[in-house]
Amino acid sequence: MGALTVVHPVTVFDYSDIQTAFRTMQNGLHTGKLVLKAREQSVIPALPHDAHPIKLNLDATYVLVGGLGGLGRGLAIYLADHGAKHLAFFSRTDHVQPAARKVLDRLKERSVEAKIYVCDVTDPMALKRAISQIGIEMPPMKGVIQGAMVLRDGLFENMSYENWSQVTAPKVQGSWNLHELMPQDLDFFIMLSSLAGILGNGGQSNYCAGNTYQDQLANYRRSLGLPGQVVDLGAIEGLGWFEENKENLKIAETMRNLIIGEEEFYALMKSAITGYSHGDNRVPTQIVTGIGSGGLNKANRAAGAHTDYYWLNKSPRMSYLRQLDLHSTLQAEEDDEMGELKGSLTAVTTLAQATNLIQNVVASKLAKSIMIAMDEIDINRPVSSYGVDSLVAAEMRSWCFRDLKADISIFELLSGNPITVLAEQIASRSALIPQGVERERAT
Ligand SMILES: NC(=O)c1ccc[n+]([C@@H]2O[C@H](COP(=O)([O-])OP(=O)(O)OC[C@H]3O[C@@H](n4cnc5c(N)ncnc54)[C@H](OP(=O)(O)O)[C@@H]3O)[C@@H](O)[C@H]2O)c1
Numbered sequence: 307m308g309a310l311t312v313v314h315p316v317t318v319f320d321y322s323d324i325q326t327a328f329r330t331m332q333n334g335l336h337t338g339k340l341v342l343k344a345r346e347q348s349v350i351p352a353l354p355h356d357a358h359p360i361k362l363n364l365d366a367t368y369v370l371v372g373g374l375g376g377l378g379r380g381l382a383i384y385l386a387d388h389g390a391k392h393l394a395f396f397s398r399t400d401h402v403q404p405a406a407r408k409v410l411d412r413l414k415e416r417s418v419e420a421k422i423y424v425c426d427v428t429d430p431m432a433l434k435r436a437i438s439q440i441g442i443e444m445p446p447m448k449g450v451i452q453g454a455m456v457l458r459d460g461l462f463e464n465m466s467y468e469n470w471s472q473v474t475a476p477k478v479q480g481s482w483n484l485h486e487l488m489p490q491d492l493d494f495f496i497m498l499s500s501l502a503g504i505l506g507n508g509g510q511s512n513y514c515a516g517n518t519y520q521d522q523l524a525n526y527r528r529s530l531g532l533p534g535q536v537v538d539l540g541a542i543e544g545l546g547w548f549e550e551n552k553e554n555l556k557i558a559e560t561m562r563n564l565i566i567g568e569e570e571f572y573a574l575m576k577s578a579i580t581g582y583s584h585g586d587n588r589v590p591t592q593i594v595t596g597i598g599s600g601g602l603n604k605a606n607r608a609a610g611a612h613t614d615y616y617w618l619n620k621s622p623r624m625s626y627l628r629q630l631d632l633h634s635t636l637q638a639e640e641d642d643e644m645g646e647l648k649g650s651l652t653a654v655t656t657l658a659q660a661t662n663l664i665q666n667v668v669a670s671k672l673a674k675s676i677m678i679a680m681d682e683i684d685i686n687r688p689v690s691s692y693g694v695d696s697l698v699a700a701e702m703r704s705w706c707f708r709d710l711k712a713d714i715s716i717f718e719l720l721s722g723n724p725i726t727v728l729a730e731q732i733a734s735r736s737a738l739i740p741q742g743v744e745r746e747r748a749t
Contacts, residue, residue: 313339321348358582362389363493366448367440371396371427371484372476374406376546377498377571378453382409384572386418392444393418396425396436396454419444427454427480433487447489449579452520453498454480455513455547462511470512477516481523485532495533496578497524501540501596505617524591535578535589540596544568559611564596601631628677640674643667644709651710651738657730660739664710665729671705672725685725694720711737 315338319327330336362368368385370378373395382393393413400422402410413420421444425436440447454476458469481497488495502510503517520536527534541548541557543565548555557565566574577589598606603615618628647667654660669683675698683692689702699719706714712735719728734745 315339316341318343320345321350324350354584357585358580360388360576360579363448364389364391365445366390366493367392367394367444367446369394369396369440369447369450369488371450371452371480372454373397373451374402374409374422375453375455376550377542378451379406379409380545380568380571381451381453381575382413382420384575386413386416391418393420394436394440394444394447395420395422396427396433397422398424398426400424427452427483428475430483430487433483437487447492449492449494449496450484450488451494451496451498451575452481452484455498457510457513457547459509459513461509465512473512474516474519477513478519481520485523485527490532492533494535494579494581495527496535496537496575499536499538501538501594504538504594504597521592528591534591535581536592537574537578538592538594539571539574541565542568542571545571558613560606560613560615561596562609562611563602563606564598566595570595597627599630599632600628604632640671643670648709648738651736652740654739654743657733657739657743657745660733660736660743661726661730664732664736665726667710668702668725668729668732671702675701683725685729688720688722688724689728690720690722696720706732 317330317336317338318341319330321342321344324342327340327342331340362385368390370382370385370393372378373382373393374397378395382395385393402422410420421440423436423439425432427433437447456472456476458465458473460469477497477499484495497520499517499520500513503514503521506514517538521538524534524536541561541564543549543552544567548565574593574595577583578593581588583589598615598618600618603618607614618624644667647663650663651660654663665685668689669685670680672689672692672694673680673683676692676694678692689699694702696716699716702719703714703716706712706719710732712732714728714732714735718731721728723731733739739745
């Protein structure tokens with residue numbers, strides 16, 4: 307009879323490496339035991355609990371206006387994936403393009419009833435007819451996604467009235483007609499609008515106007531106690547008009563990291579349908595995507611873009627977004643900058659060298675505090691000439707004390723002395739400067 311021995315070797319993986327552990331086991335090439343060990347620092351990939359999953363009603367009809375277009379086709383499958391059994395497509399024509407035919411076939415294979423209603427939503431009579439026909443042929447309507455769009459770009463001064471109306475009509479009259487004629491007891495009423503309405507877009511004044519109308523209609527519906535949601539989409543890759551036309555579009559480098567993919571689009575639509583983003587957070591009436599933030603702008607620049615998200619600097623409305631995600635990046639940068647400066651200051655041999663170093667870092671601190679570009683700071687001007695208020699001055703004072711080890715009063719900071727002189731004052735008092743350095747010019 308043989309003796310049992312302890313299994314060996316024992317290979318220990320941290321919980322953070324759980325994927326590698328399972329892959330190793332899957333390969334079947336290992337011997338011995340694989341052990342997972344949890345430590346306080348372990349980071350475990352986990353799917354967050356979905357507090358508000360989509361619950362579509364099997365016995366309801368969901369209406370997709372312009373639903374045979376790019377986003378509508380994707381949404382039809384998405385709704386079917388989440389339990390929808392009856393879909394009504396509103397289209398101006400019954401001529402079904404191959405891409406739409408494919409989607410209709412896929413829906414049929416999954417036993418989803420999908421009917422096309424020829425209906426121009428800008429025509430209230432046609433819409434009424436479609437709605438009453440659905441009432442006869444399909445289960446009650448419980449949700450609508452309005453994605454009707456026509457594009458006729460051109461400079462405003464050259465735009466014909468016809469081009470103006472063709473573009474605004476599906477979004478303005480079309481959305482209003484849906485608001486008036488669709489049943490009131492819907493679970494959701496979602497309009498697919500565009501970021502162009504928020505930022506403006508040269509050559510698309512008609513489209514922008516139509517989109518801003520939809521933004522306000524959503525607010526109006528909510529004020530009446532009705533469901534109302536608008537999603538202001540930026541460019542989407544993988545499906546929709548942008549995807550189908552991107553070969554012919556000149557995509558600005560500013561947009562590079564702002565384009566969202568299919569998965570992100572569906573995640574947004576899930577929030578629009580359920581009314582919740584993550585956890586128990588309710589989504590606001592208007593969801594905007596692709597607009598960027600200070601942090602994303604920075605990341606885009608770091609990836610080689612030559613221009614900034616100009617719109618973030620264009621309007622005070624953007625001041626929050628301009629700072630969003632930026633703080634942590636700025637803090638890390640500032641820490642690096644200060645670390646380097648401290649090293650250099652301890653090695654100076656003259657007050658002039660220290661002053662030189664400090665005037666640059668004061669200019670940089672000032673630029674960040676009042677959120678302007680560093681090259682807009684002139685070190686021959688006083689700090690006070692940049693409109694610095696007492697709060698910023700107090701912040702700069704404590705920064706001088708903490709990081710430069712120099713006690714400077716708010717009065718000195720806001721005096722009429724140029725930054726060069728202020729830097730000299732700081733240098734002459736800074737405990738970071740070696741003992742032997744002559745400080746005779748201290749004031
Ligand atoms: N794709 C993107 O990247 C993107 C970005 C920003 C915003 N959006 C918004 O998302 C929505 C959908 O975009 P998409 O990419 O799916 O566009 P799309 O492929 O051009 O689809 C829009 C559809 O609207 C239908 N339509 C136009 N006028 C209509 C009317 N009066 N009545 C009924 N249907 C009408 C058209 O279908 P018929 O010819 O069959 O009637 C067309 O196929 C639009 O509202 C757009 O503003 C999209």
